[in-house]
Amino acid sequence: MRHKDGKPGSLPDRGQKNISTMILFFVFCGLSFYLGKIFCSQTSRFYPVEVRDVTKESGSAPLKMKSISFPECSIEYQDYTPCTDPRRWKKYGTHRLTFMERHCPPVFDRKECLIPPPDGYKPPIRWPKSRDECRYRNVPYDWINKQKSNQNWLRKQGEKFLFPGGGTMFPRGVSAYVDLMQDMIPEMKDGTIRTAIDTGCGVASWGGDLLDRGILTVSLAPRDNHEAQVQFALERGIPAILGIISTQRLPFPSHSFDMAHCSRCLIPWTEFGGIYLLEVHRILRPGGFWVLSGPPVNYENRWRGWNTTIEEQKTDYEKLQALLSSMCFKLYAKKDDIAVWQKSSDNSCYNKLSDPDAYPPKCDDSLEPDAAWYTPLRSCVVVPNPKHKGTGLMSVPKWPDRLHTAPERISDIHGGSTSALKHDDSKWKAGMKYYKKLLPAIGTDKIRNVMDMNTVYGGFAAALIEDPLWVMNVVSSYAANTLPVIYDRGLIGTYHDW
Secondary structure, rough: OOOOOOOEOOOOOHHHHHHHHHHHHHHHHHHHHHHHHHHHHHHHOOOOOOEEEEEEEOOOOEEEEEEOOOOOHHHHHHOOOHHHHHHHHHHOOOOHHHHOOOOOHHHHOOOEEEEEOOOOOOOOOOOHHOOOEHHHHHOHHHHHHHHHHHHHHEEEOOOOOOOOOOOOOOOHHHHHHHHHHHOOOOHHOOOOEEEEEEOOOOOOOHHHHOOOOOEEEEEEOOOOOOOHHHHHHHHHOOOOEEEEOOEEOOOOOOEEEEEEEEOOOOOOOOOHHHHHHHHHHHEEEEEEEEEEEOOOOOHHHHHHOOOOOOHHHHHHHHHHHHHHHOOOOEEEEEEEEEEEEEOOOHHHHHHHHHHOOOOOOOOOOOHHHHHOOOOOOOOEEEEOOOHHHHHOOOOOOOOHHHHHHOOOOHHHHOOOOOHHHHHHHHHHHHHHEEEEEEEEOOOOOOOOOEEEOOOOHHHHHHOOOOOOOOOEEEOOOOOOOOOHHHHHOOOOOOEEOO
């Protein structure tokens, strides 16, 4: 090095520089060793039980397997749901029913025993007969029978529960109720509407009726006083999942469902800034339908039975209508106790949200629309991505064509393409033939509910589409987010982290 005057400058001491580098290197090594030791000790705590030990002797001796048996839990745990356990509710707040959300027990409090079936349990009645009746001993819940028998939900007869198909808002039967709905929404008849969600589903009669009409419904209910709601649905062979709209997003990606339904589900849609309705807006496909029956719809004729005044119900309806309009919903049809709104498929409607005084505001770009595993609700509108023009209800192919059509959103996945989807489908189509050889009950009425615990594009479910069963597709919260593709294909699923 030289100074400006050309004289040689001093060189840095290379020996000193090497010593500093070596010290820094040893510090990093020590820190890495320390953190690794902590991590390994934590891992050993998380997995204290080895299910089996497989060893192989020398030569051609067969494998030896040592199994470990787990004890059976006491009978009080027959309805145990670890992350929605009523015995732990007192530990959590009551605001917005937060205590009913997922709260998984800490490691030291997790059970390592086998959940017992109820006393007198027998194999479930087979589909489709199970839709109308189930064994009392399999779901021995008298509370819901006593509370809801006057509304024709279900009734106990001997050793069975019978499901007449009634409900709070459809005492004449669910089929007549859905018939009226189809007259109001013709898209329910021609394959346009394929996926639906029923919030506050009761015993899932609405979702059960829609199965014969080619519509696959996720029936959603919390673990509350009606502790058996979801258990009844699954025993009947109807898709259902535990859940509640409270402070966290529902475990579904944006623009999943073609239709959402609430039949007197008692969700306060206009409270807390309309945050619950904003979540319905997020998971509903552009052009999708939201159906509401019960308060405040038809308040002019129904208000006397709701322990309120006609003025209060009129105000509630006007607030609901204003909130829906601000989210780009339009009243589509209204008759008797049913009102139907349609979500706009035109993104220009959301331009008004650019106004600083607009409420609810537009969500900023930092909020991922599909993030839905322990993701807090936000009081903002998730605007559909303008590049996803093919995700609207009137843009996706009608059922069943959409099952084997590569959705537009597959291009958002690393490595996703039409050829990747076709490869996944063909792989499972061939694989299912082998599965059925190993388990001949697949494809018969012996198996009704199936869970694909680690799906990619839904190829497993697509291979079983002609069989008398339904598949709940589970996408890991740590894996590539392929769940939007599954819903775009007309299948159903959820996020989970196992």
